[in-house]
Amino acid sequence: MLLRSQTAVMDQRPGEADEAYQARMLAWSTETKKRADDAAVAAKKKAEDAEQARLLALEQQRQHDEAAARAADEERNQSCEKIFSGERALLTMAAEWRTEADNGKLEDCENKIALLLSHLTDLLATCITQQEDIHSLNGSLAKLQSRLQQLERRPVVAPDASSSNTSNRLEALEMHVGSLQDGAQFQQTAMQQLQQRCSIWGAARADPSLGQQIVELCAEDLKLLLAHPIDATFRRHDTGLKNDLVRDRLIRHHTVRDGSSGTPSGGTPKMTRELIDLLTHRSREQRLQIGNSYRSLFGRYLAQDIRHCTNSHVRDGLLSLIRPVEVRDAEWLHRAMKGLGTDEHVLREVLCSRTYDEIEKIKAMYVEMFRRELVDDIKGDVSGKFCKILTKLVSHPRSKAPVEPVRALEVARDLYQATQGRWGVNDKCFIDVFTGESLPQLSKIFGLYKTEFKESIFHALDKISGELHKTLLYIAMCAISTPEFFAVMLRKALGGSRVDKNAIIRIILTRCEIDLEDVKEVYNFKYATSTDSTPLQNAIRDATSGEFQELLLAAMGELDS
Known part of the structure; x- marks a missing residue:
């Protein structure tokens, strides 16, 4: 409540003319409004500064956590290397002793057994440290799972920058702990056996005649130790071994194209080529069946192993081949809206080129994957007329009625009238027509529009600006010819100043079936020259290289054998 002293300024002064009083009140109200606006601007700036400081703190914490994780990984790697060095030393020692025993030259058994016990003690201490690491990771995983369950029970709110990749980190941690635990039980058994052997070897000091027998027993136990627990527990973290494992599993389940079922040798490039050959020469249904069989046979997800054994765009391309369509599209839409900024091009490309039935499946999968409604994320990430048309594409089904020429002519005339208004184009008319009519009906409308008014629908769309213009343009191109739409998008991705590899993946690896x-035929027809009759294949060879190029050409059926 304002005090009388604060409102006295609003009273008309004695002898003050009405005009002067009104002018003074206008100036006072203007000044008051300016002060309020300045205060609002200052408050907004303070809030923005606080948000930037919060995001900076989160980024610094993330960098700190990553550095700590790298340090922990390095420490584990050093422990593994120490165990491997101990393996090699023990194996060499056992081989030398066995040779001496075979030649009858084994001497000084007591000192050799003491040396062996020293090596084994060191090896056991390192193994125990690894066991403690396993328990520590297991505890961290349990805490993360508890925290994730708590977050899932909370009401859905805007995603926080610090939790955007929580699921990915949890999945990676689960895989790491699982890999460590796979050989933990066998390792414990082996260590117990070694401890029993140590007591036997200690007794040998009192009876030198047992030397040769002990050495032979030692060699057998070392073979058992080296063949199983260390390999199973630690060496599986080696990238090359992982690549061989995935390759072998895939080849055992599904032979490569030439019918061979053996396990070829080679490193990562050869493994990747075999993955490309296997996945690009199967239909989508067959690839899904392979993924399901892989899971049931080996207890692992094929996508996880591909993610760990390939890199960058090759990985994204192979994942696009093995994922269900709605999973792939939901992931792309989520990426387009995740974090700061929005990739409007991806939103337009996916939503304008899919049927409403396909969009319904995407919406259901989006909720299942991200616990959020797709339409809510769109409304929270874009605004204005662009938000309105995307919302209608997602929320309102298109007409399924057959093509009606008479009605198409009426709609064409309505569109023309919508461009002739005194106050500009009637955007609502275009949004309703472009999102409500079926694509065949739209194609008919555009044809009659050109016949009736001697200009194409694209001329009318040029009178609309911004993201709405681009979205209407995409819908019109898909209605007239979907292959031509993707040919134009592919040309843009390949021919710009920067090659858009993600767009190439979205087009080639999702339209291949x-x-x-x-799309290839339209592209080659539109962009062929007198010296280049296959511009698409040549453009891909010029714009890409290595395994990514092989993947694209194989999906197109253009890879040289």
């Missing part, structure tokens, strides 16, 4: 042959 739908209409890629038509």
Whole structure:
């Protein structure tokens, strides 16, 4: 409540003319409004500064956590290397002693056994340290799972920058702990056996005649130790071994194209080529069956092993091949809106080129994967007319009625009238028509529009600006010819100043079983020259290289044998 002293300024002064009083009140109200606006601006800036400081603190914490994780990984690697060095020393020692025993030259058994016990003690201490590491990781995983369950029970709110990749980190931690635990039980058994052997070897000091027998027993136990627990527990973290494991599993389940079922040798490049050959020469249904069989046979997800054994765009391309369509599209839409900024091009490309039935499946999968409604994320990430048309694409089904020429002519005339208004284009008319009519009906409308008014629908769309113009343009291109739409998008991805590899993946590796042959034909027809009759294949060879190029050409059926 304002005091009388604060409102006295609003009273008309004695002898003050009405005009002067009104002018003074206007100036006072203007000044008051300016002060309020300045205060609001200052408060907004303070809030923005606080948010930037919070995000900076989160980023610094993330960097600190990553550095700590790298340090922990390095320490584990050093422990593993120490065990491997101990393995090699023990194996060499056992081989030398066995040779001496075979030649009857084994001498000084007591000192050799003492040396062996020293090596074994060191090796056991390192193994115990690894066991403690396993228990520590297991505890961390339990805490993360508890925390994630708590977060899932909370009401859905805007995603926080610090939790955007919690699921990915938890999945990686689960895999790491699982890998360590796979050989933990066998390792414990082996260590117990070694401790029993140590007591036997200690007794040998009192009876030198047992030397040769002990050495032979030692060699057998070392073979058992080296063949199983250390390999199973630690060496599986080696990238090359992982690659061989995935390759062998895939080849055992599904032979490569030439029918061979053996296990070829080679490093990561050869493994990746075999993955490319296997996955690009199967239909999507067959790839899904392979993924399900892989899970049931080996207890692992094929996508996880591909993610760990390949890199960058090759990994993204292979994952696009093995994932269900709705999973792949939901992931792309989520990426387009995750974090700071929005990739409007991806939102337009995916939503404008899918049928409403496909969008319904994407919406259901989006909720299952991210616990959020797709339409809510769109409304929270974009605004204005762009938000309105995307919302209608996601929320309102298109008409399924057959093509009606008479009605198409009426709609064409409505669109033309919508561009002739005194106050500009009637955007609502275009949004309603482009999102409500079926694509065949839209194609008919555009044809009659050109016949009736001697200009294409694209001329009308040029009168609309911004993201709405681009979205309407995408819908129109898909209605007229979907293969031509993707040919134009592919040209843009390949021919710009920067090659858009993600867009190339979205087009080539997702249309390869739908209409890629038509896309190739349209592309080569539109962009062929007198010296280049296959511009698409040549453009891919110029814009990409290595395994990524092989993947794209194999999906197109253009990879040289």
